[in-house]
Every structure is written in C-alpha cells, then in structure tokens.
Amino acid sequence: MRFDQHFLKGVLPEAIIPYATFPEDIAFSVDTRTLKPNDVFVALAGAQVDGHNYLALALEKNAAGLIIAANKKSVLDSLDQKILKNKLVILVPDTLQAFIKLARAWRDQFTYPVVGITGSVGKTSTKEILKSILKVQGISFTASEGNQNTRVGVAINIFKMRSHHQAAIFELGISKRGEMAELAKIARPTTAVITCIGHAHMEGLGSLSDIALEKRDIFKYFSENSIGIINGDQALLAQVGYPHPVIKFGLKTINQIQARKIHATGSHVSFVLKIYKEKYNVVLQNPHEGAVLNSLAATSVAYLLNVPCAKIIEGIQQPLKVVGRFEERALSAKKGKIIHDCYNANPESMKAALLAFQKIDTKAQKIAVLGDMLELGVNSPFWHRQLGRFLRKVPSLKHLILVGDMVKWTHKTVPVGISVDIVPNWKEAVEKLEGQLAQESIVLVKGSRGVALDNLVQKFTQPTP
Numbered sequence: 369m370r371f372d373q374h375f376l377k378g379v380l381p382e383a384i385i386p387y388a389t390f391p392e393d394i395a396f397s398v399d400t401r402t403l404k405p406n407d408v409f410v411a412l413a414g415a416q417v418d419g420h421n422y423l424a425l426a427l428e429k430n431a432a433g434l435i436i437a438a439n440k441k442s443v444l445d446s447l448d449q450k451i452l453k454n455k456l457v458i459l460v461p462d463t464l465q466a467f468i469k470l471a472r473a474w475r476d477q478f479t480y481p482v483v484g485i486t487g488s489v490g491k492t493s494t495k496e497i498l499k500s501i502l503k504v505q506g507i508s509f510t511a512s513e514g515n516q517n518t519r520v521g522v523a524i525n526i527f528k529m530r531s532h533h534q535a536a537i538f539e540l541g542i543s544k545r546g547e548m549a550e551l552a553k554i555a556r557p558t559t560a561v562i563t564c565i566g567h568a569h570m571e572g573l574g575s576l577s578d579i580a581l582e583k584r585d586i587f588k589y590f591s592e593n594s595i596g597i598i599n600g601d602q603a604l605l606a607q608v609g610y611p612h613p614v615i616k617f618g619l620k621t622i623n624q625i626q627a628r629k630i631h632a633t634g635s636h637v638s639f640v641l642k643i644y645k646e647k648y649n650v651v652l653q654n655p656h657e658g659a660v661l662n663s664l665a666a667t668s669v670a671y672l673l674n675v676p677c678a679k680i681i682e683g684i685q686q687p688l689k690v691v692g693r694f695e696e697r698a699l700s701a702k703k704g705k706i707i708h709d710c711y712n713a714n715p716e717s718m719k720a721a722l723l724a725f726q727k728i729d730t731k732a733q734k735i736a737v738l739g740d741m742l743e744l745g746v747n748s749p750f751w752h753r754q755l756g757r758f759l760r761k762v763p764s765l766k767h768l769i770l771v772g773d774m775v776k777w778t779h780k781t782v783p784v785g786i787s788v789d790i791v792p793n794w795k796e797a798v799e800k801l802e803g804q805l806a807q808e809s810i811v812l813v814k815g816s817r818g819v820a821l822d823n824l825v826q827k828f829t830q831p832t833p
Contacts, residue, residue, distance in 0.1 A: 369477050369531050376458070379473040380466055384438065384459040387452050391432040396467070396524050405430040408456060410467050411437065412520070419463075427451055437463050464520070471523035472554050478529050478536070483669055484555050486540045486548065486586050487563025487599075488579065489717045490662045491517065494563055495539050496690050497659075497666035501683030502535065505675045509535040514691075515711070517541030522554050535673060540586060543743065544572040548585035559672055560586040561597040561665050565604050566716040571745045580604035587612060597668045599661070600624075615672070617664035625668045627660045634728035641684075643667065643677055653687045656694045656724040658717070692822065694721060697829040703808035704732050706829055710813050710821040713741045715751045718814060719758055725812045726762045732808040733766045737797055737824065739815020740772030749777045756781030767804055771797045772819050794824045801828070 371394035376383060397407040400422045409426035411419035411434065420440045424447060427434075433456030436444055441459060444452075460466035475482070483498070485491050492515055502509050510528045512521065517539040529536050540551045552560075565580045573579045584605075587596050590612050598605040600616025600623040617625035626642040634655050641648045641664075652659050663684045670680045689695055692711030699705055709721050718741060725734065744751050756778040759765060770778055770790040779790050789800040801811065801824065811828075815821045 369474075369529075371474070371527075375473070376470075379469050380458075380460060382461065383466070385457065386444075386459065387433075387455050387457040389433075389454050390456050394527055396527055397426075397431070398520055398524070400425045400429060403429050403431060406432040408433040408435060410435045411440070411463055412467075413437070413463070423447060427455070431455070433457060435460065435463050435466060437461070467523055468519060468554060471526045472556075474529065475526045475554065475556055478531070478533075480533060481535045481559060481673060482555060482557050483535065483537045484540050484552065484557030484560040484586050485537065485563065485665075486542070486561070486583055487665075488566030488568040488583075488714060489720075490563040490658060490665065491515075491539045491541060492711070493659065493662040493688075493690050493693055494561065494665045495537055496688055497663055497684055498537060498669050500686045500688060501666060501670045501675060501680055502673075504683040504686070505670075505679045507534050507673070507675070509533055509537060511537040512539045515539065515541070517551075519547075519550060519554060522551055526555065542573070542582060543569040545574070545578070545582055548582050549588050552586050552588045556589050557586065558591070558594050559597065559669060560590075560594075561669060562586065562599060562605055563662065563665050564599045564716070565602055566714050567744060567747075567751060568712075568714040568716075569743045571743045577604060580608075584608070595672055597665065597672075599665075615668050617668045618661070623664075625664050625671070627664055630657065630660055632657050632724070632727055634730070641667065641681065643671060643680070646677060648677065648681050650681060651685060653685070654694070655727055656720065658694075658720045658724075659688075694724060697825065699805070699809070699811075699828055700830050702805045702828075704805070704810050706811045706813055706825055708813055708822070708825045708829070710739065710815050710819070710825065711817065713739065713814050713816045714744070715741065715754065718755055721812060721814050722758065722762050726764055728810060730810055732810045733804075734762075734764050735767045735769070735801070735804055735809055735811045736762075736765055737769045737771060737801060737811060737813045737815075737821060738775065738778070739770075739794075739819030739821050740774040742774075742816035742818045744774075748774050752777035753781045756783075759783055759786060769797050769800050769804075771815060771821065794820050797821070798824050798827050 395407045397403040409431040435458045438459045512525045538555045596614040600606045601618035616623040628640040630639040638651045641650045695708040752774045768788045
C-alpha cells in the first residue's frame with residue numbers, strides 16, 4: 369500500500385503536482401502545533417484560521433509536503449523553492465474535500481475488520497478498553513488517537529492503516545445532523561458500536577429520538593456480513609428494526625452481553641459478566657459505574673473479533689487511565705487529589721460522575737467544580753436546575769464552585785448545607801478553589817470543553833506526560 373503518484377492521480381485526477389517527492393511512509397497533519405517531521409501538511413481554511421498562513425512554519429518543522437488550494441498558489445510562490453524541490457506539493461480545488469477523498473480511497477484498500485464507535489457518552493473509554501483487550505490477545509491494530517473523531521480526525525487516522533494490521537478502531541463523534549452518514553462513508557466500519565444515547569449536542573441534533581436516528585447512521589454503509597452493537601437497555605436503540613444482525617449489551621437480561629450484581633466502592637467496581645451463557649467475575653480498577661457499560665461494549669466487539677473470553681476478561685481488568693475521564697491526579701502543592709473529568713459534560717455524564725464521587729470513601733473534604741453543560745438547546749435551564757437537585761444524592765459534598773453562565777440555574781436548586789461560589793470563568797474559579805484548599809481535599813472538576821476547566825486542572829496538578 370503506497371501513497372504514490374499512481375494512487376494520487378487515480379483519486380484526484382484534477383490535482384496539480386509541481387513537486388513530487390513522495391514520502392516513504394505517509395502521514396498527515398492539519399495543525400502545525402502538532403505536526404511531526406515528515407507529515408504532509410493539509411492547509412485547511414477554517415472559520416477562524418487559514419492553514420495557508422502556516423505553510424512556511426510547516427516547512428520549518430520539516431513537513432514532507434503540502435496540500436494547498438489551487439487559488440492560493442501565490443502563497444506557494446512566495447516560499448523558498450529550493451526547499452520545495454525535495455517535498456511533495458499538491459494543488460487541488462478544495463483541500464478538505466481532496467483530503468476526504470484520499471482517505472476514503474486509502475480505507476478501501478484494506479479488508480480487515482474496521483470498528484466504528486459512537487455514542488453520547490463513553491466513546492473514548494470504550495475504545496481504550498478495546499485496545500487493552502486487543503493488546504492482551506496480541507492482535508495488531510491501529511486506533512484513533514485521543515478524541516480525533518471528526519471528519520478530519522477520522523481521515524488523519526485512516527492514513528495510519530497498514531497492511532500488517534489485523535483491525536482498525538475509529539471513534540466517530542457528531543454535533544450536527546447529517547454528520548454521522550459522512551463519517552460512516554469515510555470509515556466504512558464493518559462492525560460498529562453505539563454506546564448510549566444521551567442529552568448531548570441537542571442544539572445541533574434535536575431531541576433524543578433525533579439523536580438516536582442520527583447515531584444509527586453509523587450502520588448506513590454496512591455490508592451483508594456486518595454486525596451492529598447497541599446498548600440494549602435503551603428503547604431508542606433496542607426497539608428498532610435493523611436490516612443487519614445486532615448484538616445487545618447492558619444490564620437487562622434481554623442482552624447477549626450483560627453485567628449483573630454490580631458493586632461499586634470508592635476504588636473499584638466488581639460485577640458478573642455474562643457473555644451469552646458463560647459467566648465471569650470481573651473487577652475494574654475504576655470507581656465509575658460507567659466503566660461497566662463501556663466494558664460491555666468493548667467485550668461485544670472483542671467477542672465478534674474472536675478474542676477468547678479469558679483474554680477479554682484479562683483485557684478489561686487492566687488498569688486504564690484516560691485523560692479527562694474521571695482521571696485522578698495529585699494536587700501539586702497541597703494534600704489531596706483532583707479528579708479531572710472535564711473532557712465534556714451532559715446531564716447523564718454529570719450525574720454518573722457525581723455518583724462515583726459520592727462513593728469515594730475519604731476523610732478529605734470534597735469539593736466539586738462544575739461548569740456549564742453546553743449545547744443543550746432550549747432545555748438548558750431545565751437540565752441545569754436538575755443538576756442542582758441531583759446534588760442531594762451527593763451528601764458528602766462540602767463546597768461547590770459553579771463556573772459559567774447557565775450554572776446560575778443550578779445555583780437556584782443547590783441543597784441547603786452545601787456552600788457555593790459562582791464565577792463566570794475558570795480563572796476566577798482558580799482563585800475560589802485556592803481559598804478552599806487549606807485542608808486535605810478531593811476535588812471533582814467537570815464541565816463542557818467550552819468552559820475550559822482543563823486549564824484549572826493544569827494549574828493545580830502536574831502536567832500529564
């Protein structure tokens with residue numbers, strides 16, 4: 369599988385290639401901040417930033433080549449032509465569409481299983497658990513890095529597929545209608561998982577039934593041999609007719625992959641895993657009960673990939689740390705720890721995090737820093753009021769710092785007995801939290817990415833390596 373002139377012109381016959389030194393091993397980047405030497409830089413024109421303004425910087429960082437819009441050729445002409453002689457330069461009418469076409473063509477070269485994972489909650493964690501299982505089994509695979517789950521992110525990761533791999537795993541995330549069909553067309557999953565349907569991105573997707581309909585488009589390009597995997601506990605997924613076989617996972621007895629007798633403590637969750645008729649005792653090194661459903665979803669995929677059950681159990685019991693997902697970090701200058709769970713937030717994930725926080729047995733004072741849950745549409749005030757009411761189930765919480773604008777609705781329903789600060793941004797939240805850390809503390813930090821509470825976490829902890 370080579371990215372060469374034959375492949376390129378076969379996919380993009382309209383492309384102009386003024387410099388044609390093709391790299392030995394193809395990889396792409398759309399951001400000069402994360403560009404690695406020998407990546408080909410794709411200059412995308414976004415709403416705020418135009419990648420064509422960073423061509424010189426990409427070359428300084430030893431990019432192997434550039435994909436540029438044809439109408440930006442003047443920018444190319446201003447660069448050092450001597451440097452370009454040893455590069456790959458491709459001129460196309462539309463850089464985004466060209467990149468997507470190239471990724472689809474690259475994907476079509478491979479026949480091994482491709483797993484797509486989507487859902488309102490649990491995509492990344494399910495992917496990481498599945499990776500753990502495949503490593504234990506010794507299966508060679510490639511998987512999406514971090515949360516690269518948009519069209520561009522999926523395309524970048526598709527180009528990591530190689531002939532020696534035995535499987536590929538892609539995370540697919542959406543915020544608007546029609547996006548899942550586009551992602552499925554690029555990744556063409558042979559097996560796909562919907563972890564759950566929840567109140568996320570409702571501004572762009574609509575009601576829960578609309579979200580479920582959109583998520584089910586992950587199955588749109590299935591072949592006759594494809595099998596879907598769904599959360600069987602949710603009627604919006606389970607009570608639907610599918611033109612292909614499905615495996616259901618969940619807590620109900622109707623599911624082929626089940627978790628029974630769940631027992632959560634402040635440090636781990638134990639349960640009985642039922643894979644069809646076989647039962648196994650499992651202990652997860654994670655206090656968050658959401659890890660159970662994520663483990664069931666990963667188990668379902670691994671089972672379809674013919675991983676022996678013993679290896680599945682071994683894989684899901686491996687210690688797992690996912691940045692920004694109920695991730696424990698030590699406070700750098702104080703006694704105690706922070707639980708970094710601010711990758712994103714919606715009503716379901718917020719409640720699950722608070723319940724896990726409540727179950728942590730500690731003598732340290734408990735503080736929660738909760739930010740706005742964004743993109744909930746017209747019902748946002750309702751869900752923020754519900755969050756305040758839900759705090760009755762967290763009686764061990766001593767102090768609450770609310771961050772943002774919509775949390776003003778949460779403030780109205782916070783139970784008596786919890787002291788509260790409300791601030792507009794993470795910087796002011798830092799000051800409030802600093803004043804609360806005179807004694808040993810355990811701090812839950814959770815909110816939507818737009819609230820930028822990860823900056824607060826960085827202020828109080830050592831950076832993640």
